[in-house]
Amino acid sequence: MTITITAFAAALDQGAGMARDMRVRWALEEVGQPYEARLVPWEKFKEEAHIARNPFGQIPTYEERDLTLFESGAIVWHIAERFPGLLPKDADARARALMWMFAALSTVEPPIVDREIVEYAEDGKSWQGERYAMVDERIRGRLNQLSARFGDGEWLDGAFSAADIIMVHVLRRLEGTDILQEYPNLAAYVARAKERPAYKRAFAAQLAAWENTR
Amino acid sequence: MTITITAFAAALDQGAGMARDMRVRWALEEVGQPYEARLVPWEKFKEEAHIARNPFGQIPTYEERDLTLFESGAIVWHIAERFPGLLPKDADARARALMWMFAALSTVEPPIVDREIVEYAEDGKSWQGERYAMVDERIRGRLNQLSARFGDGEWLDGAFSAADIIMVHVLRRLEGTDILQEYPNLAAYVARAKERPAYKRAFAAQLAAWENTR
Structure with missing residues (x-):
């Protein structure tokens, strides 16, 4: 195959x-x-x-x-x-892994992608600066919440899983900015994943x- | 339980x-x-x-x-x-059902949610009209693609599945606009679902x- x-x-x-x-x-x-x-x-x-x-x-x-x-x-x-x-063997833990994948793609990623729209599609527009401020506030809102739940854990829900692949890659899209560094536990999470x-x-x-x- | x-x-x-x-x-x-x-x-x-x-x-x-x-x-x-x-019993068809759920939430829904951001968070901004035009173009881009793949089918992938629940509800968020009516097969799809x-x-x-x- x-x-x-x-x-x-x-x-x-x-x-x-x-x-x-x-x-x-x-x-x-x-x-x-x-x-x-x-x-x-x-x-x-x-x-x-x-x-x-x-x-x-x-x-x-x-x-x-x-x-x-x-x-x-x-x-x-x-x-x-x-x-x-x-994936973990436990059915509940598997359901939570899929939950974190949807959270990464439906809740965390959209404002990060929107920032790229501001960067490229709205480049040169009079409002670009104001839009950057608005979208960065939305990104920080999501990272505040994610960071609070993440705490001092190693991965999203116990052992490394498919969900960490998606969440880490979503967070990596912020690498051209300083935003992720404001959240030491999330920055360490991404760095930990990159060592695998x-x-x-x-x-x-x-x-x-x-x-x-x- | x-x-x-x-x-x-x-x-x-x-x-x-x-x-x-x-x-x-x-x-x-x-x-x-x-x-x-x-x-x-x-x-x-x-x-x-x-x-x-x-x-x-x-x-x-x-x-x-x-x-x-x-x-x-x-x-x-x-x-x-x-x-x-x-969900269908066939493993490949189940994988495709999850694929359509992610497509609905990660690919189709983000520009529709962005339209609501333009409507509420950017209400009164000098650029609101220009942003509406930009975001509506992104929405139509996605609906053109979805409509082309959907064709004259009844549901996304054969029998009604969990994916149709998510996709129909995402498309319903356009109900305050005339956009969905530009795609008769998608409008009929939503109407069909609402009859269940x-x-x-x-x-x-x-x-x-x-x-x-x-």
Whole structure:
């Protein structure tokens, strides 16, 4: 059985691991599953061949036999259910792992993505500064709440799980700002995750993909 | 076993079923599980008792024995796994159902929520009109893609599933606009869902909650 994912060719972040294929690569490295990466250049995201994989024209996608998935959250969850190593055995703890994945993607990430919209789509607008202030307040509101619940734990809910992959990668999107450093427990959480051998292998793989296609 | 959810007391939408507890009520009605609703007024969302249930101070939450969940996507998925009626048996089809839930919450809903931010948080700003145009373009971009994939199907992926609950409720947030009507297949999809007896029972329950607490 071959697993094939799609990832950016010539990624805009120049191999910094910000694109969402990093989440899938990391999960596959954690469970020790080899995979092939089909590198898709940005200008082909909206073409029929890619839209057949993902109707929203985004990466990553995941193909295994005749199953094709999109949405990084769903792909990481599928990998975690399919191969051991990323989910606890207890049913309640598994439900909480999925809860934290939805929290990362539906509650924490949206204002962080909105900040990128302010940065790029609203660049040069008269209101850009005021919008930055508004969106940063929303981001800090979410991080205040996350930090308070996180406390001095190591991972989100006991042992490392698929949820930590998603949450850490969402928080990494703040790396171009100083915001995450205001929350020492969350900054330490991200740093702890980046020390994992599986993270390092995934990071190296997507960096190599950029170097080979730029 | 008692299932207890939290929902708005005196909901801002005056019982129109826009708050996210509607998703959980609807799922519970589809699987025929009774539940109790703990109605929480807006001013108590950030108080300790509610933060213990949901660190982000939002509704809905779900309590069953000693399991407490937040995030409507995770709750609806838990209900669908726990009780028959909301998920196909085939493992690949189940993976696709979760994929559509993430697509609804991470890809389709964010620009729709952003429109509400423009409507309320940016009301009176000089740039409000220009931001409406920008965010409406993003919403239409997503709906164009969703409509193209949806085609003339009845539900997202064959039989009605938990994913349809989430996607329909996300699309319902556009009801105050004319945007959804530009996509006849998606408008018909939402109308079809609203005819389901379980939907009607859930809608009546949250309307009654509003009438009893306003």
